[in-house]
Amino acid sequence: xxxxxxxxxxxxxxxxxxxxxxxxxxxxxxxxxxxxxxxxxxxxxxxxxxxxxxxxxxxxxxxxxxxxxxxxxxxxxxxxxxxxxxxxxxxxxxxxxxxxxxxxxxxxxxxxxxxxxxxxxxxxxxxxxxxxxxxxxxxxxx
Numbered sequence: 001x002x003x004x005x006x007x008x009x010x011x012x013x014x015x016x017x018x019x020x021x022x023x024x025x026x027x028x029x030x031x032x033x034x035x036x037x038x039x040x041x042x043x044x045x046x047x048x049x050x051x052x053x054x055x056x057x058x059x060x061x062x063x064x065x066x067x068x069x070x071x072x073x074x075x076x077x078x079x080x081x082x083x084x085x086x087x088x089x090x091x092x093x094x095x096x097x098x099x100x101x102x103x104x105x106x107x108x109x110x111x112x113x114x115x116x117x118x119x120x121x122x123x124x125x126x127x128x129x130x131x132x133x134x135x136x137x138x139x140x141x142x
Contacts, residue, residue: 001068003137008063009050016055016136018065019048057136068137077132080121088117 010017051067059065092113096106125132 001071001137002074003066003068004134005140006051006065006067008059008061008065011055011059011061012052014055015052016059016065017050017052018067018136019050020067021048051134053134053136055136057139059136059139064140065136066138066140067134069134070131073132076128080125080128084121084124085114085117088113088115088120092116 004020006018006020008016009019053067057065089110090113093106093110095113096109099105101109
């Protein structure tokens, strides 16, 4: 379980709005700009991100909570975000090259294959939304 501390800043129905502050090692992470938490320190200080999560613990505004993402979510997200589009690019280029097409058609095949990979990844990600989304694991203060 990957966990991060957050503060509940609002409640909307069964959803909690939580503010996530920068973690100590976010600045050293290579994926800091693309991270779902987006909690990166910069010249103006730490950036804060407000996320909407299911309020399964009955947290109230002002509560400190622990947000968690399952360890299995990272490989799944990486497969969806990177591997499927890359496979589409390579497959499209290989298919076009196998037909003895010119370079322009191979590039077009790669583009179409990459686009198809992105579409497939987006459709599959809808199936994994609950697994990939952060959730409140515990209230740390009341």
